Each structure stands twice: as structure tokens, then as C-alpha cells.
Amino acid sequence: MGLHNRVKGDVSPTMRAVARFVHERGPVTASNILENAVLGNGKPLRQSKSSITTASLVGVLTARQDFTRTHPIGTWTIDPKSNLLKPIKKEYTKLGD
Numbered sequence: 001m002g003l004h005n006r007v008k009g010d011v012s013p014t015m016r017a018v019a020r021f022v023h024e025r026g027p028v029t030a031s032n033i034l035e036n037a038v039l040g041n042g043k044p045l046r047q048s049k050s051s052i053t054t055a056s057l058v059g060v061l062t063a064r065q066d067f068t069r070t071h072p073i074g075t076w077t078i079d080p081k082s083n084l085l086k087p088i089k090k091e092y093t094k095l096g097d
Contacts, residue, residue, distance in 0.1 A: 011088055013039050014050045018057070019066065019084035027075035030058045
């Protein structure tokens with residue numbers, strides 16, 4: 001599984017952890033996100049299997065329209081209406097229907 005798969009889409013645990021942290025803490029740097037963000041299961045992002053580098057995180061945040069960067073300091077904010085902050089709707093179907 002490559003980096004693209006781990007941070008792709010609105011259901012990625014990595015991106016949801018990043019979005020939650022940025023939303024709760026306000027403007028933060030990418031290195032601060034990686035040091036302090038926590039996945040939904042309570043595991044720190046930097047110690048998880050899906051951990052990414054600071055440079056990779058900056059690239060992903062730049063590509064997503066949900067995140068905004070303030071250039072002089074290099075801090076990030078998130079749109080409060082982002083889909084990453086909404087709960088995931090899980091749908092289950094019965095086999096054989």
C-alpha cells in the first residue's frame with residue numbers, strides 16, 4: 001500500500017486525524033501535526049503504520065482544497081465544512097439480497 005492509498009479520499013484515517021487536529025488546535029505547522037495528531041483508535045500518527053513524512057504531508061495538504069496555508073509562517077487551517085470532519089456513514093448490506 002503506497003502513500004497515495006493511505007491519504008486518499010474522505011475516509012482515510014490519516015487525513016481524518018490530521019483534519020481533527022487542525023480543527024481543534026487552530027493554525028498549526030505540518031511538523032506540529034505529525035508530532036501531535038492522534039488516530040481515531042488513540043494511536044499517535046507518528047507511531048502508526050500509516051505515518052508519513054513532513055514533506056509528504058505538506059504535499060497532500062497543498063493538494064486538498066479543505067486546507068489553507070498561511071505563507072509567512074507556514075501554518076495550516078481547515079474549512080469547518082470539510083467532509084473530513086463529518087462522521088463516516090457506514091452502510092451494511094446482507095449477502096444474497
